[in-house]
Amino acid sequence: MRELTYVARHTVEWREAPDPKLRSDQEAIVAPVATTSCDVDSAILAGHGFLDPPFALGHECVARVVETGDAVTTVAPGDLVVVPWSVNCGSCEHCRAGLTAHCTAVPHMAMYGAPIGGNWGGLFSDLVRVPWADAMLVTLPGDLDPVAMASASDNWSLSWRLVAPHLKQRPGARVLVVARGSIGLYVCDIARALGASEVLYVDPDPAHRELARGFGAATAEALEPVRHGFDIAVEATGRVEQLTLAAKSLAPEGICESAGNHFRPGELPLLDMYLTGVTLRIARDNVRGHIPDALELARSGKVDPRRVVSHVFDWEQLPDALPEKHLKPVFVREGA
Template sequence: MKELIVRGAGQLAWVETASPSLSDARSALVRPIASASCDLDRRLIAGVTPFKPPFALGHECVAEVLEVGDEVTTVRRGDLVSVPWKIACGECRQCRAGRATACTAVPRHAAYGVPAGGHWGGLFSEVVHVPFADAMLVPLPPGLNPLAVASASDNLTDAWVAASRPIAVREEARVLVVGGTESLGVLAVQMAAAAGAASVDYLDDNDYRRDLASRSGANIELAPVLDERYDVVISATRDPHALHRGLLALAPGGHCSCIGIIFEDPKIPLFGMYLRDVTLSVGACNVRPHIPKVFDLVGSGRCDPLLVSPTVVSCEEATEALVQPLAKCIMVRERVT
């Protein structure tokens, strides 16, 4: 089968490799038919993260199920499924507590497309092994466009969780989204509106994303001073200074969800945060439990992820498309079931 790998810094290539097989009765094999780039991917390709090549790329996709083990009950050959980025068993103490990101049945950080906890394959590949099919895979409802939910594996669901958790416990929430990565900020604008925010402001110096945010319903003409204005801040930036600005913008009792990955150790205005009794949450999101809700939101038209994924490419075009600036693209592959 063909696997898309990051071979070296800036080098993306398709390679021929052995097709995986079922590891046990709980596993499945799937074939990605709509694979999306995560906002992390272009940086993984560029070699500017702690994760060094070579490794298979991709941790967002909708796939068709090719084959399942004898004990798999929730999916069967031919089903379309969302494949969460995190490898998790669904049964260990951490998984049962909702912390699949700390699953103890696999090495820490075991995931598709990022070599942080071993190599588990990438979701751009032709065939992918899913070790815990019932615990991981989420079948698509009939009629849902696979392209629209290709990012449900990570970015789309991450944006929903980051927005909905703090908004759910705050009346008339005034929300600021600090943009800066390819898609997360604009998706967070859509998800904040879907979660019932009273208003959503979008802060970014990039005109392309500002336009997408505006088309998603955000106000992009902000006041000169933002301090202490917002009940909820969603930080979807890699810029530590922008995060800092977002933290200063929190109103008393506010909550900042930090979902942009910052590899450095940024300055946090802790004393000012202390005086305002604010919360900062940071963390890789356990997306699996929230994917059905995201399917609902997309299916009912309450968010439109395709607004931020305008580039749809073939497998042949993927190696060039994925390194473009501002790239958020979806690679499609024909079905075989």
């Protein structure tokens, strides 16, 4: 089989690898059918990551189950499933507590698409091994479009988690979104659908701002901090000055969620945050637990993640099209 491999800045290529085989009766082999790039993949492709190439890329996809071990009960060959970005066992203490990004049965940071906690391959590969199929895979409801939901592995479900629980606690909250990619736009869509009274989206990219306005958000290219302006702020840029803007714009006891990969160190306005009373969460997402909730919201028809998909390409176009700058390209494998 082929693995789409990140080999150098802005360069990916197919490389041959052995077909994955089941190694236990709890495993599955899946074939990605609609795969997309996570916002962090653009940073990796631009050379901003901290991992040296080569490695197999990709950690967001809907896949078709090809083969399952005898102990697998929740999915069967032929099913369409969401494959979560992080590898987790479902039964260790952390997994049982919902902390699936911190599974203790695998090395720290075990994930697809980046060889940090071992090498699990990438989801831009012809075939993928899923070590705990029942614990990891989520069946895609039949009424959902795999292209629209390719991001449920990570960015879409993460975006649900960044605002949905907070809006439940604070109905009608005012939401600030400071972002650069798909996450911020999904957050605008979800926040509006779940009753935010106001959503302001800040991003220098005019095409992104237009999409945000389509989701009912007000937009700005840049912004000075708005003192006590927002109950919830979401930062997804990986830039500390943008996180500062978000933190400084919060109402008393406001919540700041940071989903950016901050590859560079920086300083936060801690005294300002202390005086306001800011809850800052900066975390990798324990995505597996809320993929079903995020899919359920997509089924409600109140949101439209398909609008964030900027391009639909054929699977064979991956080496050429992935390094190009696209908001949310989805690569589709017909007949898989």
